[in-house]
Amino acid sequence: MSQKPIELILARQLSSHLTMPIFIVDPRGDLLFYNEPAEKILGCRFNETGEMPAEEWSTMFTPEDLQGEAISPDALPLMIALSKRRPAHKRFQIKGADGISREIEVTAFPISEQADRFLGGVAIFWEISHD
Amino acid sequence: MTEVTIWGCRGSLAAPGEEFTGYGGNTSCVEVVAADGTRLILDAGTGIRGLGQMLNGTVRQYNLLLTHLHMDHLQGMGFFSPFFDSHAQVDLWGPASTTLSLRTRLARYLSPPLFPVTMRDLPCKLTLHEVPAAVFEIGPFRIITDLVGHVGPTVGYRIETAGSVIAYIPDHEPALGTVDFPNDTQWLSGYELAENADLLIHDAQFSRQEYQNCIGWGHSAIDDAFKFAEICNVKHLIPFHHDPNHTDDTITQMVNETTHSQVPEFEVTAAREGAVFKL
Ligand SMILES: [Zn+2]
Ligand SMILES: [Zn+2]
Numbered sequence: 001m002s003q004k005p006i007e008l009i010l011a012r013q014l015s016s017h018l019t020m021p022i023f024i025v026d027p028r029g030d031l032l033f034y035n036e037p038a039e040k041i042l043g044c045r046f047n048e049t050g051e052m053p054a055e056e057w058s059t060m061f062t063p064e065d066l067q068g069e070a071i072s073p074d075a076l077p078l079m080i081a082l083s084k085r086r087p088a089h090k091r092f093q094i095k096g097a098d099g100i101s102r103e104i105e106v107t108a109f110p111i112s113e114q115a116d117r118f119l120g121g122v123a124i125f126w127e128i129s130h131d
Numbered sequence: 132m133t134e135v136t137i138w139g140c141r142g143s144l145a146a147p148g149e150e151f152t153g154y155g156g157n158t159s160c161v162e163v164v165a166a167d168g169t170r171l172i173l174d175a176g177t178g179i180r181g182l183g184q185m186l187n188g189t190v191r192q193y194n195l196l197l198t199h200l201h202m203d204h205l206q207g208m209g210f211f212s213p214f215f216d217s218h219a220q221v222d223l224w225g226p227a228s229t230t231l232s233l234r235t236r237l238a239r240y241l242s243p244p245l246f247p248v249t250m251r252d253l254p255c256k257l258t259l260h261e262v263p264a265a266v267f268e269i270g271p272f273r274i275i276t277d278l279v280g281h282v283g284p285t286v287g288y289r290i291e292t293a294g295s296v297i298a299y300i301p302d303h304e305p306a307l308g309t310v311d312f313p314n315d316t317q318w319l320s321g322y323e324l325a326e327n328a329d330l331l332i333h334d335a336q337f338s339r340q341e342y343q344n345c346i347g348w349g350h351s352a353i354d355d356a357f358k359f360a361e362i363c364n365v366k367h368l369i370p371f372h373h374d375p376n377h378t379d380d381t382i383t384q385m386v387n388e389t390t391h392s393q394v395p396e397f398e399v400t401a402a403r404e405g406a407v408f409k410l
Contacts, residue, residue, distance in 0.1 A: 002317070003316065003317055003319065003322045003323045004317060004318055005277075006277070006280055006320055007278075009318050009319075009320050010308070012318060013307065013308030013309060014308065016308070016310055017308060113229070113278075114226075114284065
């Protein structure tokens, strides 16, 4: 596999030092990386899953609205960031690979580079605590 | 045969003085000449002044490739005599930023108060080309550019000819923030530029100890430059961008110690002003 563009390399390097869960995809939505804090919410380790096509990860981690109904992928912040190339934000539930649903808030933004090269998207998310 | 000549290999700031004459005090400038005479000039540090003087009047067309616009890679530009030759055509490649064109960025240096002559008043015919760009060709050279990990928009160049590959990445901190440097090559800045190069001219500014206080400044510890060269499977590493505080003795010692501790399988020759490498 080929070397990633520097913007994605730096995004991954930054994310591996942050406590905020972060999820990075390419322009197609294929998963490139998620950091250790994200592993807790997604219910599995990145080392175990590795990179994954969008079709695969979107079935492993199921997004649901707050009533438990499935959300169409187009309505997810990360997919909006990719398709509309702007930041997007939403609160919803995600069922992790461990089968547990967690309420999260997500902010996603596109990674666009000079000369309009489009490289992918980043989602930052955090679990809502009702304690 | 391709010839590579070092006209300046000092990083950050020119370093005059007796203790620096061995490796030289001029900042980044490297000349690459193909067998058919096609010439590339990499960066316009203070070393470009001497090169311009040597060539002046003998050449009509110049190819100047800038990695980035930090002062140590640009400062010689105003003293490159072909710029003041109305018969000269200068093709200049360099990175734009996310908001400013290459022309605007260059004009910030080539204009008062930093420089008395503005870019538009230069008598030569100047054509600008923005990088990174798709692969492009200059004579027999096939040139690949890519953004690399430094501070601000910075590219490295991979220069391929039928018989050789030269990689020029003078300002580069590929180890920054990595967990497993340099092993995951998919996530390694500069990897595809340097892979299997015959000659890698690479940042080796700091000792390991100095680097601990300069993380994020965009430069490499010398042992990281060795590790990068090794994973990229290069044949010959040229440690480059010597720190302006490092005397000849310090540079020799750093290279010797690192060679001793890392036992590289590739050849290592610290960049030295005036050195010529034939490929
Ligand atoms: Zn520099
Ligand atoms: Zn620099």
